[in-house]
Amino acid sequence: MHKENEIIKHDSWEVLKKHTAARIALGKTGVSIPSNQNLSFKLAHALARDAVYDLIDKKELHHNLDELQLPFLFLQSCAIDKKQYLQRPDFGRKLNQQSIDIINKEDSNISYDICINIADGLSADAVNKHAMPLIHLLIPMLREIKYSIAPICVIEQGRVAISDETGYLLNSKMSIILIGERPGLSATDSLGVYLTYNPKVGNNDALRNCISNIRPEGLTYEIAAQKTIALINEAMRLKMTGVCLKDNNNFITN
Amino acid sequence: MAKATPFRSGDALAGLCAESYQERIAAQICLADVPLTNFLNEVVIPYESDEVTRLIIDGHDHIAFSEISSFTVGMFRDWLLSDMVDTTKIQQLQFAFTPEMVAAVSKIMRNQDLILVSKKCEVVTKFKNTIGLKGRLSTRLQPNHPTDDLKGIAISIIDGLFYGSGDAVIGINPATDNPEKVYSILSMLDDLILAFDIPTQSCVLTHVTTTIDLINKNAPVDLIFQSIGGTEKTNTSFGVSLRLLQEAYEAGLSLNRGTIGNNVMYFETGQGSSLSANAHEGVDQQTCEARAYAVARIFKPHLVNSVVGFIGPEYLYDGKQITRAALEDHFCGKLLGLPMGMDICYTNHAETDQDDMDNLLVLMGTAGCNYIMGVPGADDIMLNYQSTSFHDALFVRELLGLNPAPEFESWLYKQGLTDDQGKLISSKSNHPLLKYINA
Numbered sequence: 001m002h003k004e005n006e007i008i009k010h011d012s013w014e015v016l017k018k019h020t021a022a023r024i025a026l027g028k029t030g031v032s033i034p035s036n037q038n039l040s041f042k043l044a045h046a047l048a049r050d051a052v053y054d055l056i057d058k059k060e061l062h063h064n065l066d067e068l069q070l071p072f073l074f075l076q077s078c079a080i081d082k083k084q085y086l087q088r089p090d091f092g093r094k095l096n097q098q099s100i101d102i103i104n105k106e107d108s109n110i111s112y113d114i115c116i117n118i119a120d121g122l123s124a125d126a127v128n129k130h131a132m133p134l135i136h137l138l139i140p141m142l143r144e145i146k147y148s149i150a151p152i153c154v155i156e157q158g159r160v161a162i163s164d165e166t167g168y169l170l171n172s173k174m175s176i177i178l179i180g181e182r183p184g185l186s187a188t189d190s191l192g193v194y195l196t197y198n199p200k201v202g203n204n205d206a207l208r209n210c211i212s213n214i215r216p217e218g219l220t221y222e223i224a225a226q227k228t229i230a231l232i233n234e235a236m237r238l239k240m241t242g243v244c245l246k247d248n249n250n251f252i253t254n
Numbered sequence: 255m256a257k258a259t260p261f262r263s264g265d266a267l268a269g270l271c272a273e274s275y276q277e278r279i280a281a282q283i284c285l286a287d288v289p290l291t292n293f294l295n296e297v298v299i300p301y302e303s304d305e306v307t308r309l310i311i312d313g314h315d316h317i318a319f320s321e322i323s324s325f326t327v328g329m330f331r332d333w334l335l336s337d338m339v340d341t342t343k344i345q346q347l348q349f350a351f352t353p354e355m356v357a358a359v360s361k362i363m364r365n366q367d368l369i370l371v372s373k374k375c376e377v378v379t380k381f382k383n384t385i386g387l388k389g390r391l392s393t394r395l396q397p398n399h400p401t402d403d404l405k406g407i408a409i410s411i412i413d414g415l416f417y418g419s420g421d422a423v424i425g426i427n428p429a430t431d432n433p434e435k436v437y438s439i440l441s442m443l444d445d446l447i448l449a450f451d452i453p454t455q456s457c458v459l460t461h462v463t464t465t466i467d468l469i470n471k472n473a474p475v476d477l478i479f480q481s482i483g484g485t486e487k488t489n490t491s492f493g494v495s496l497r498l499l500q501e502a503y504e505a506g507l508s509l510n511r512g513t514i515g516n517n518v519m520y521f522e523t524g525q526g527s528s529l530s531a532n533a534h535e536g537v538d539q540q541t542c543e544a545r546a547y548a549v550a551r552i553f554k555p556h557l558v559n560s561v562v563g564f565i566g567p568e569y570l571y572d573g574k575q576i577t578r579a580a581l582e583d584h585f586c587g588k589l590l591g592l593p594m595g596m597d598i599c600y601t602n603h604a605e606t607d608q609d610d611m612d613n614l615l616v617l618m619g620t621a622g623c624n625y626i627m628g629v630p631g632a633d634d635i636m637l638n639y640q641s642t643s644f645h646d647a648l649f650v651r652e653l654l655g656l657n658p659a660p661e662f663e664s665w666l667y668k669q670g671l672t673d674d675q676g677k678l679i680s681s682k683s684n685h686p687l688l689k690y691i692n693a
Contacts, residue, residue, distance in 0.1 A: 012683035013412065016691065020399065020406040023631020023643075024413040031648035031678075033631075041608075041631060045640070048602035086567045086603055087263045122603050183602045184638030 008034045021186055044185040051180075051188035053082055054124035061118065061154055064132045068139055072152040073106075075099035075166070079157040092159035095166070099155075103169045112150040114142060114232065115172035115199070119158030123180030123188060130191040130215055131178045137225035145233070160194045160208070167199030174235060175199035176228065181212065189215050193224065195231050197241040207242040209235070255298070255354070256538035257281035258361045260578055264526045264539045264569035271538075282362050286328030290319075293354040299535045304486045305496050310548045315349035322350065330359045334371045334589075341376045348551075348591035353484065353544035356586045360540070365578065365617070368585040372621040375588035379556045380515020381476065383453040383661040385422055386593050386624040391656040393628035393647045394557070394595065395420035398636035402429050404442050405691075410630050411446065412687050416671060417644030418651075418678055419628035421662035422557055422595060423477055423520065425457040429636055436460050437473050444474035449690060450669070453661035455512075455556070457520050462494060462502040469505045477520040477556055478506040484523075484545025487533030496549065503553045514661075517556035517593075523547070524561040525579050526569025539569060540579065544586040551591050557625065558587060559595035563611075564639055567603055573610030576600065580614055584621055595625035599641040608632070608640070615642060619650040626650075648678070 011025035026037045033041075058074060065072045078094045079085035085092050095103075116138075118131050135152075142149060150170040155162055160177055167175025174197050181190040191214040196203055209231050214224040235241045256270035258281035265271035272278035294314060301307050325333065333339060360368060378386040385392050397410030407426060414420050424443055428436055436458050443456035455476035458465075462480045469475050480499065481492050489495060506518035528534040528542040537545075543560065550558050560583035563576040570576045580596050587594035598614050600606045611632075618626065632643035650656065657663055657676060666672040669687075673679055681688075 009680045011413075011416070012681055012685075013409075013416070013688055013691075016409045016412075020403075020409050021635050022397070022399070022406065022410045022413075023633050024409060026631055026645070028645060028648075028678075031645060031652050033643070033645045037631070041633065044633075045602065045607065052603045086605075087571055088267060089568050090267065182638065184635070185602075185633045185640070186635055186638075 041185070048183035048185060048188050051123045051125040051183040054120070054128070056120045056124045056154065056156055057128045058154065060128065061132065064135075065152055068136070070139065070149070070152050072154055073102055075102060075153055075155045077155060077157045077159070077162055082157070085157040089159055092157055093161040095162060100169070103166065106151065106170065108171070111171035113147040113173050113236070115150040115153065115163070115167040115170045115175040117153040117155055117158070117163045117166055117175065117177040119155040119162065119177055119179045121159065121179035121192070122182045123190070125183070126180035126189040126191040126215070127178065129189050130221070133221045134178060134191070134214065134224055137221055138228060141225060141229050147232070160205070161203065163194065163196060164199040164201050164203045167196065168201065172199065173197065174232060174241070176232070187215060187218065190218060191215060193228055195228070195235060195241050197235045197239060209241050209245055255285065255358060255361070255541055258285045259538050259540055260361070262525075262539070262569065262575045262579065263567060263571040264529055267568055268529050268534060268539070270536070285358055286326060286331075286362050288327050288358065290325045290327065290330060290355050291323055293352055293358065298354060298537050298541060299485060304535070306484060306486055306489070306545050306549060309496065309552065310352050310545065313349060313548070313552065314352060315347075318347050319350035321347065327358045327362060330355065331362055331367065334359065335367060339374060341374055344375050344589060345591070348589070351589050353548045353586065353590065354541060356589045357541040357544040360582045360585055365581050368581040369617060369621040372585045372588050375622065377588060377591060377593045377624065379517040379593045381455045381512040381517050381556050382514065383421060383659045384514065385556065385659055387660070388622065389656060390659055391619060391623065391647070391651055392422035392595075392625035392659050392662075393419040393644075394422045394559075394625055395424045396426070396627050396629045396634065396641065397424070398427050398634050400429055400636045402435050402439065404438065407439065408442060408446065408691055412691050413630050414628050414644050415452070415687060416681050417628070417648065418658060418666055418672065419644045419647055420452070420454055421659040422625035423455050423457050425459055425477075425479070425520070427459045427637060431460050431464055433464055433467060436464060437468055437471070440468065440473050440475060446690070450687065451665070453659070453665050459520075459522070462498060466502055466505050469509065475506065475509060476511055478502050478518055479520045479522070481522050481527070482546050482549050483527045483531070483533065484542040484549070485528050485533050485535055485537070487535065488528040488531050488542070489549070491531035491533055499549070499553060517554055519553045519555035520557045521550045521555050522559055522561055523550070523583070524565045525583065526565040529569065530565065540582055543583055544590070547587050547590045547592050555593065557595055558592045559597050559625070560584070560587070561597040561599065563600035563604060563606065564597060566601055567605065571605055573606035573613075576604070576606060577610065577614045577617065581617060581621065584618065584623055593624045596623050597627050597641055599627070599639055601639045611640070611642065615646055615650050616653065619654045619656060
């Protein structure tokens with residue numbers, strides 16, 4: 001009978017694992033990684049894959065947005081499914097005709113300060129877990145400053161730039177989008193927030209600001225909400241978002 | 255050219271790909287009849303508006319080209335595969351080949367052709383060690399950390415050294431471009447390399463302008479990194495030009511830090527970068543990629559790698575497309591005279607997994623790839639993607655009988671990390687490297 005520790009060569013520096021999240025000191029059998037490490041890696045990848053293909057929990061969002069007395073619209077991009085969404089970012093940046101029709105039913109004489117969008121992006125998991133807690137913090141802050149808020153746009157298979165179209169169609173000075181970031185092996189549920197002043201189709205990413213890695217273990221809801229409000233206030237003052245805004249305002253730090 | 259390209263999502267996204275299988279092969283059949291001289295007379299992006307085109311045309315070696323000037327693309331393929339062509343022949347003609355010629359011929363080649371011709375190439379570079387010799391496979395140790403924590407970075411480096419990785423470069427993608435932070439990482443790397451007399455070079459992969467500034471502040475810079483593309487507009491989107499690259503190259507040379515050679519540049523490229531910057535000028539992504547190699551080669555780099563699976567599924571959707579692109583990139587780079595390595599990698603939204611990467615790793619090993627990445631457990635915790643691990647490097651070295659760079663191989667033995675057969679020895683907890691990290 002062979003014992004496990006005869007087959008696997010453990011590393012003498014395992015104690016260093018506590019200083020880093022990197023997959024160090026995995027040990028080896030021959031030159032290969034031990035079974036348990038191999039399977040834990042595969043599990044992390046499986047979770048990340050599932051996160052990409054997860055769907056927005058519309059029922060839960062519906063319930064939560066009602067609670068906050070926020071009107072909302074359920075919209076979709078031109079991507080017909082996740083497979084197409086992944087290969088055609090251009091489709092994910094455009095609303096489908098049905099969604100445009102839904103927005104056009106809104107009163108076009110009303111304009112707003114802020115258009116808030118929620119989109120699955122590359123992790124509906126992130127949106128399902130973290131979008132509402134963040135919205136719950138943001139809305140009272142926005143209402144206190146008396147920003148008018150457009151109907152919340154919940155968008156399936158959307159990319160960041162789709163917030164240009166919604167913000168434009170809803171006559172909003174700024175459009176912000178809460179979107180699931182690309183899942184990693186260590187976190188599959190990072191939420192990102194992108195802010196664009198003067199949203200219109202064709203804006204490029206240099207015209208936006210971004211807050212990344214929002215989740216309890218990363219950037220907390222409280223700090224993310226403060227940063228978002230600080231960026232909105234600054235953008236409203238300067239009438240712009242993008243690289244310039246970030247460079248001149250180092251106050252937005254942790 | 256675009257329509258003859260094996261299918262990939264990025265060309266579909268750009269609206270350039272063939273509409274049917276038949277159209278694609280018909281385009282390949284047409285392409286096979288195109289004379290090589292056409293690529294000199296009909297450029298894909300105008301000479302007047304693109305400095306990369308000017309570089310390609312002005313730098314063409316007409317004299318060496320005379321040997322193949324009567325070829326069509328099809329004849330070029332047959333000739334490359336024939337016994338008439340060996341390592342020396344390819345080296346002699348490297349400036350007779352243009353990116354468009356090698357991209358074109360790759361489009362009518364099967365994977366096995368790409369591997370066999372790549373295998374004939376040998377591109378050797380030197381700085382503090384020798385990379386690219388036949389029978390060798392090096393690794394870039396990539397100890398990235400999400401907050402650039404120096405201890406976290408150092409731990410991953412030690413882990414990699416114990417596993418025999420790090421001979422191509424110890425290269426860190428910083429989480430921030432902050433110059434002070436980059437300086438502190440460079441100093442830490444330099445101290446470690448000096449303390450243990452490691453025959454390797456360091457690099458912090460930040461923008462060239464940051465590196466030039468740091469050189470002026472006497473930072474210990476070994477290799478100078480920059481991402482580059484194959485059109486002038488792509489390079490503009492990266493904030494570089496040929497002139498700026500030349501400035502960076504001269505700054506690197508002026509330091510004279512190479513002990514056995516002066517290949518000071520490190521470039522990364524990847525199919526899809528031009529399209530993602532909307533700078534592809536109607537050219538398919540693989541031809542854009544090959545043109546980036548024309549930029550790279552004038553600066554005699556120590557290392558060049560494609561980040562093949564990193565740019566995303568909208569450019570290379572699945573394992574099949576990533577594999578094909580990696581073989582093409584390696585082939586084109588090597589023919590053009592570059593020390594090609596490969597970041598065998600994928601993101602979590604690509605339709606692929608470790609098995610596909612294992613397959614590609616074996617293929618790259620057989621093709622004679624100069625180096626691969628070495629990331630702890632294949633999981634880059636800063637860039638959030640999966641590359642090859644230290645174990646993967648050991649696997650392919652063992653499988654194919656490959657060894658690290660000779661100087662580094664001797665160092666591993668002297669440090670008691672390998673035995674006289676080059677096999678890894680389990681390191682004791684009192685090894686000086688561990689004492690160093692705990693100090």
